[in-house]
Amino acid sequence: MGRGVIVADRVAAFVVGVGLIAAGAGALAWRYDLIPDAPARLRFSWLPDATQTEWWPWATGAAGVLLVLIGLTWLIRHFRSRGVGRLQLLGSDHTGRLTADANAAATAAGHTLTRTAGVRSSTGRVVADRGQLVAELNLTIEPTADLGTVQAAAEQASHELHRIVGRDDLHHRVQLHVARHEETSARVR
Structure with a gap:
């Protein structure tokens, strides 16, 4: 809205x-x-x-x-959707149009962040927010996660997403949600 x-x-x-x-x-x-x-x-x-x-x-x-x-x-x-489905890429002209699935790229960027120590889960999507194109990455991190490591990984993922999409008007928003409890692995007896 x-x-x-x-x-x-x-x-x-x-x-x-x-x-x-x-x-x-x-x-x-x-x-x-x-x-x-x-x-x-x-x-x-x-x-x-x-x-x-x-x-x-x-x-x-x-x-x-x-x-x-x-x-x-x-x-x-x-009920107007803020989501952006396909982005027109550089190189599109009268001979053809190059497009990319924006949400798939953002989801892939979020998936790479789950490999970072302390990141429990991540999602990504591209939305139109107040006239700007914004890639949103939502991370759920462990309470004991090293914020410096998470920040560096989020900056790297945002940079890679920007490079892949190739749009200068793409902005980034990374939101961190801290899990209430440390995730414990299952015990085997």
Whole structure:
């Protein structure tokens, strides 16, 4: 998700949340007669008249279509994949197009990191993040891992990935997750 979608979500959630809290508090206050001079029943005199007019079906239909479009837009914005499948490589021109499977290259880079002492597991993928192409390597390391060794291996894997893909606009992000417990090998008796 982009920052604009996140901001819009938070603002909408705040407005809807405050509105629901206010409506709920008002309903409870009305139910327990905490509002002075509140009527026993709510009546909207304009509502029966409005439903009998010619424009009412058109207005409710337009409101329904508008809500459906807003809902579909919301779903599309939230379920848009950030993943990058294939990257166009240098050397592509009108005679042909050279492409590479970006995620396979990132996965291979992550796999090479699992050979490093202290790295329990690793995954890799290439995503489009805020308009930039980013190779993400996620490492799970042992609590006793030497961070200098892991850093050197991650830098080497990132450099190799950059060299293999051959794209100058490829950025790298390495995230380290420390395992809660040291991995123990099985005992044989």
